[in-house]
Amino acid sequence: GENVEQHPSTLSVQEGDSAVIKCTYSDSASNYFPWYKQELGKRPQLIIDIRSNVGEKKDQRIAVTLNKTAKHFSLHITETQPEDSAVYFCAASQSGGYNKLIFGAGTRLAVHP
Amino acid sequence: GAVVSQHPSRVICKSGTSVKIECRSLDFQATTMFWYRQFPKQSLMLMATSNEGSKATYEQGVEKDKFLINHASLTLSTLTVTSAHPEDSSFYICSARKGPQRDEQYFGPGTRLTVT
Numbered sequence: 001g002e003n004v005e006q007h008p009s010t011l012s013v014q015e016g017d018s019a020v021i022k023c024t025y026s027d028s029a030s031n032y033f034p035w036y037k038q039e040l041g042k043r044p045q046l047i048i049d050i051r052s053n054v055g056e057k058k059d060q061r062i063a064v065t066l067n068k069t070a071k072h073f074s075l076h077i078t079e080t081q082p083e084d085s086a087v088y089f090c091a092a093s094q095s096g097g098y099n100k101l102i103f104g105a106g107t108r109l110a111v112h113p
Numbered sequence: 114g115a116v117v118s119q120h121p122s123r124v125i126c127k128s129g130t131s132v133k134i135e136c137r138s139l140d141f142q143a144t145t146m147f148w149y150r151q152f153p154k155q156s157l158m159l160m161a162t163s164n165e166g167s168k169a170t171y172e173q174g175v176e177k178d179k180f181l182i183n184h185a186s187l188t189l190s191t192l193t194v195t196s197a198h199p200e201d202s203s204f205y206i207c208s209a210r211k212g213p214q215r216d217e218q219y220f221g222p223g224t225r226l227t228v229t
Contacts, residue, residue, distance in 0.1 A: 032216045043117075043206065043220040044157065051216075089156060093216070100147065101218060103156045 002027040004092050006104030014112055019080050021107045023090035024072040030092040033073045034101070035064060039086045047088075048075070080111045114140045117209050119221035126197055127229055134192045134224045136207030142187035143209035147218065148180075151204040163190045197228040 003026040013019050025033075034049035050057045050064045050073065057064050061080075066073040077084055087108050091101040116139040126132050136146055144165050149157040161182050162170045169182035181193040190209075194201055204225050208218040 034217070036220075041223075043222045046217060046219070049217065100159055100162055102159075105156050 002030055002092055002102040004090060004102050004104040006090050006107060008107060009105065010108045010110070012110045012112065013080050015080060015082060017080055019077045019084070019109055019111075021075045021088055021090070021109075022072060023074070023092075023104050024070075025092040025102075026071070027092070027094075028068075028071065029094050032093050032099075033064070033066060034091050035062075035075050036089045036091065037086045038089065038106075044089060077109075080109075082111050082113055085109055085111045115209075115211065115217070115219040116140050117143075117207065117219050117221040119207055119224050121224060122222060123225045123227075125227045125229060128198055129196055131193055131195045132197055132226060134194075134205055134207075134226075136190045136192070136209070136221050138188045138209045138219075141209075141211050143190075144187065144212050145210045146184060146190040147208045147210075148182060148190075148192050149206045149208065151206060151223075153204075157206065160192075194226065197226070199228045202226055202228045 006023045031052035035047050036044035037047045038044040048059050048062050048064050050066050061078045063076040087106045089106045090104040093099045093101045118137045120135045146163040148160045151157050159172050160175045163182050163184040165184045165187050171177045184190040204223050206223040207221045
């Protein structure tokens, strides 16, 4: 089955700096890769996702890149703000059907003013 | 929109009793819902996949007789924790997909279960 590894487990940056979180997956059949942001005690919120027919996707300060050959994908947050502080989870699944998401272990991002 | 609600948000029960958690998609029909369990400072662990009108598919190691899942309509799935024990205390979160051709999962706010 699919296995998703996520690094780093914690990340501390100064406000305005960039933050990068990386994930690798094991199943070459996976083709859907979402990123979720979870604040303490709250639900995970989908912030961006990418499918395997695309190498990069950007939404304002957030971007995701995908390298299918290497089986890894990354989340990039630019111009970080204190409100970006949260736990970020990557996930992977096979598109369509009832296929399930397999989550990474999470990255705790702290943005210091 | 894609709003998913869960009820209750918090519940405390005694060992040996059963607790039912509801997951509802408020503004869309969800043919598939998922139930996750999350321990403090850990990731989301999928417990089961719930398909409307059919039996749930449980992940390896999840006792189907202990965690009863029912998906009776396109907007409601329920998780019943039977004969609860303190080790069942956790944060239970559901998610829903709009359909088999839609990949995005939208999460409920979660239910914090404490078994005393």
